[in-house]
Amino acid sequence: MARHALSLIALLCCGCAGWQSALDTHAVQGTRLAHLIWLFVGVCAVVWVTVTVVLLLALRKKNDCPDDGPHTPAEASERRMARIVRAAAIATAGIITSLTIVSFYATRELTSAAVAALDLRVRGYQWWWEVTYLDARPDQVFITANEIHVPVGRSIHLRLAAADVIHSFWVPSLTGKQDLIPGRENTLTFTPQEVGIYRGQCAEFCGLQHAHMSLLVVVDSAADFEHWRRGQLAPAATPRGPEQETGKRLFENKACASCHNIQGSTASGTIGPDLTHLASRHYIAAGSLATNRGSIAAWLADPQTIKPGNNMPRVRLNAGELNALSAYLAALR
Amino acid sequence: MTGRIFSLVFGAVLLTACQRESRSFRLDPPIAASLEAVAPMPNGIGGAPPDSDAVLGHPYLTNAYNLNQGKQLYTWFNCKGCHADGGGVTGPSFLNGWWRYGPQAVSIFISIRDGRPRGMPAFGNHLTTEQLWQLAGYVRTIGAYSAMTAAPSRNDEMQSRPAENRAPAAIATPSDQWPATRYR
Secondary structure: OHHHHHHHHHHHHHHHOOOOOOOOOOEHHHHHHHHHHHHHHHHHHHHHHHHHHHHHHHHHOOOOOOOOOOOOOOHHHHHHHHHHHHHHHHHHHHHHHHHHHHHHHHHHHHHOOOOOOEEEEEEEEOOEEEEEEEOOOHHHOEEEEOEEEEEOOOOEEEEEEEOOOOEEEEOOOOOOEEEEOEOOOEEEEEOEOOOEEEEEEOOOOOOOOHHHOEEEEEEEOHHHHHHHHHHHHOOOOOOOHHHHHHHHHHHHHOHHHHOOEOOOOOOEOOOOOOOOOHHHOOEEOOOOEEOOHHHHHHHHHOHHHHOOOOOOOOOOOOHHHHHHHHHHHHOOO | OHHHHHHHHHHHHHHHHHOOOOOOOOOOHHHHHHHOOOEEOOOOOOEEOOHHHHHHOOHHHHOHHHHHHHHHHHHHOOOHHHHOOOOOOOOOOOOOOOOOOOOOHHHHHHHHHHOEOOOEOOOOOOOOHHHHHHHHHHHHHHOOOOOOOOOOOOOOOOOOOOOOOOOOOOOOOHHHHOHHHHHO
């Protein structure tokens, strides 16, 4: 029994750290929320213990009721009890009011749009994330998917939208949770404080593959971020060698091009994720598989078995075509 | 006694729920290849379906999941562009009770795979064999001659024609009055 309890506690402790934990935070807003969580837990624990102790004391108290006739306590003890009840009521109101105020101050900055260094639009699809880096200059705007790079120490402003059903953006290590609702724009602000990779997950049930709808937030140093941004602005890598060239031609002429965009090719679909720099991301299919040529080929060969119900149909490819296409896609750094 | 018999029967009925439809997202390559083996008539109208279709129990005509996949492909591969929601625009209607190449699924399969003269493109290079059959099975239900128990899911948008699994009907569609009827 004790061993079971211990292993359960060990399991629960996994949530206290790691790349996806609301208690192991690396952004201003996330830390504020973590403090809020601990404050609530602490206050509520004190209240719970107090109430339980008082209840136990009351249960243990000897019944001094006479057997016949109504119970008439002494006037002094009646007054004392009335005072205690009044104090408890005032304390309850006070605790609730102060927790409300504290919670208001901790969360009101989550959605403020005050001078953000970076303005992004995140749009949820079944079951992946489209990320648009907005800029006043149209030639500086670019689109990527499932992976957000941000510079450390700068304020990041997210505009959250949804294309089909309600999703929810939640990267617990950085900031709070915010829904993506079709037809409206929600906002979320965060200021990452430490370079690293943080995992997020759709937090609103959005269909069959809700569990396979994750995203990564990569916090880079300013120089690394600028380098990455320039890379994303550039068109896709030109195919090297005949195999990759065949792959590009297949991508443009098969059904791929009707849904996917690759900058620098004729493929310009906007229904599926932008694949211009597919191989620069850590995962494909919203966190389903690590990015490498083998997993890309596996995905192309049978997307429905890997992620049943997703919107990518299987495309007719023979072995040579599959090889060429995966070689081309795996080279899109 | 009757109570015991009743509970036995009830239990047996409950047990039928233990059977779950197994779904394969990708056919075994040999089965897919055998489903490709249709034998059309020389005039391109009708023909013999592949033997494996009967062995599998005509999954593309009687299984709701396959019909539904066909319905999705109908939108994704822009069949609507020419055939609209079955009523036909620049392409022929599926609803007026007349199939130019006959109502058999084999004909529809060949039409989609190889294309037909005067406008119907070939999709054989873009769709896998099971997708071709799913689409053919679905298109057949649009202009069904008989009612069916299997049906694809309903439209998200407003229904512009009778449901796919309705009782048979050759109904008049707008395209019967339009110049597009030259295709008939």
